[in-house]
Amino acid sequence: MSNPTSSKTGSPAPSPARVSGPVPPSGKLPLPALLALATAVFITSLTETLPAGVLPAMSADLGVGEAAMGQSVTIYAIGTALTAIPLTAATAGWRRKRLLLTAVAGFALANTVTAVSTHYPLTMAARFVAGVAAGLAWALLAGYARRLAPVHLQGKAIAVVMTGVPLALSLGVPAGTFLGAALGWQITFLVMTALAAVLLAWITLTVPDHPGQPRGGRAPIRRTLAVPGVAPVLLVTLVLVLAHTILYTYVATFLDHLGMGGSTGLVLLVFGGSSLLSIWFTGLHIDRRLRVLALAGTVMFAVASGTLAVAADSTALVYAAAALWGLGWGGAPTVLQTAVSDAGGETADTAQTMLVSLWNAAMAGGGVVGGLLLDRLGAAALPWSVLLLLAPVLIVVTAARTHGFPARRARTGA
Template sequence: MSTRSPVHESSGTLPHQRVGRRELPLSALLALALAVFVTSLTETLPAGVLPALGADLGVGESAAGQTVTVYAVGTALTAIPLTAATAAWRRKRLLLAAMAAFALANTVTAVSSAYPLTLAARFLAGVAAGLAWALLAGYARRLTPVHLQGRAIAIVMTGIPVALSLGVPAGTFLARATDWRTAFLAMTVLALAVVGWVVAAVPDQPGQPPERRERILGALSVPGVVPVLFVTLVFVLAHTVLYAYVASFLDHLGMGGSTGPVLLVFGAASLAGIWATGALIHDRLRVLTIAGAALVAVAAAVLGLLSGVHAAVYVAAGLWGLGWGGAPTLLQTAAGDAGGERADAAQAMLVTLWNVAMAGGGVLGGVLLAGAGAGSLPWSVLALMAPVLAVVVGARAHGFPARRA
């Protein structure tokens, strides 16, 4: 691995342009965090309004659930080729285009009365997500001095647990109080708010020079990239297997009315995990990744062994959230570090595999639920986390090094 910071390699920004900056550009980072929030909530919001959405479109809940799947498919299919095609675009222009696409997709979803049109809008939203996810972490790095880059990514990635723990319940409440279409129109308003905030507060950054763009698809040959991508795929798969069916699992335990409180504990712990990650990631990326994976594994074991004790379920939710909360920041940072000159390409591949894992987790969880019952879900998580821990521990030289370059 190069001994130089991968940010200087991939951003096109000269080191002297940031010498005088010693603090976090908080307003710009919060704008990017809101973009992450919009991206995450747009993906997951249909899960909270499936019955009403399906009834309005004249399809069953299973078909309505495909609005989540097609979003992930849109991201998985387009993240890498679109990242390569837009590598030379200036970063601010690209982010604004992605947010405008979110606004359009959510508006069409809100007004559509045809199931195929709704699926097309959701696919467009997934395409916008592929662009945004491949861009946001790198953008945060480029705006921030090297010693604060991990903290900057942690701030930006706060949008994920906030969307899951607060955004989805709030969107579901709004949909029940008014109409599910109102919730999607609210997402349009948020996307437009991001556009305005980015225009006002986020400095522009250049894209990659043509000679770097031509090598964007060669990131897999860079030492460390493959271990990071493997960990991303399996870690997210394990998380999604349980998260996608947590309501069914809790119902299996006789805690069907406790889904909201359990997810609130998970979300609060996720925020604590992000805070700890932001504070320690610059010098402790490897330790934090091992700790996060271990906490998720322990949480799965607690759910498997002590599921009859309701208090233990809340403890497990806290451990799960604490271990998972920092994962997006840790994996995005590890991909950027490992990728070096091809950091954007590595992060685009990470985005692709992340969404493949989310779609796969939904399918695998459904198969386990139907075939082996809800009680099998935590044990499947534990089985998947074993190779994650093994690869992170083994990737000491490249991928998850003891000392970051």
């Protein structure tokens, strides 16, 4: 297969297989299909984080400590990190719609088992299966969104799909926590099953199908890493998500350290609201200002972390930092998935799968690293550690001006 390069970025042009299928007229996005994909993102994100909101009740009913029950989030991330690459390679030839439906059905099964299980090992096995389903879904969704949109709107399409992440964190987890307190945590997971069942019908009716890849069509990992720009984006993903997870996982503990333990819900609501604003703004500008968004998001996250580090007794500073953190973080999934797809070119599907694996490895690692920092240095060390991690992120984004985070996206013609 020929591999022409762009005169602007040197990135390989997309292969025909990646842009085949029905594409809407120029200037229009297929919103019903994209919103179905956004709902899939919502389900994956909420399934992962929901145990945090009902942790005491789950641990009491299953007869284990809260620390052990908290590993239900970790094992989900491990399931994704370990299986995303091999499973995506094994299913590369599957038609895309069939694969997406299989992943959503996996969530329905895993959440049902979680709801009815009375045994900790069975619950953890179900959580691992949910993580496996997430690996399949995440490796598929960004590429699916790009195929559904005209070339100059591909970034906006990904932004629409990625709204599922902040919605899950800002609305889904609080709603699930409230429902769990009122009716029991099992009902919360059964509601997730019902939502997955509705989504199966929604996808069937509105999402166009696309062919898989021919045997041998996926690029090997080594060749993908050799493509200019891919490695910098993956490195930024690993370190940025690690930094975010360290702080987000233990934000309640950190706020308690500041004497604001009772305000955790409100602080997270501010974070979630500003994340939604961030992803809206990212969707407007991603197709023309990817580099600016990446740099600005990193700087805002860093300023937020620095503010939290010195906030001390200032409640107003904490809320301002939470808002700035959300503004810096909300658009990150869209920016990183767009950047790795652009850089990868013909290897973009493999690059996306690697990003998913690294993302979840960083989430699993963030809980562990944050716990170690908490035990050895105390809660005050958390925002300082984030600042330390964000320094290399800013350096790499700044240096990757030609490949990875270019000023102009070649595919938009901007």
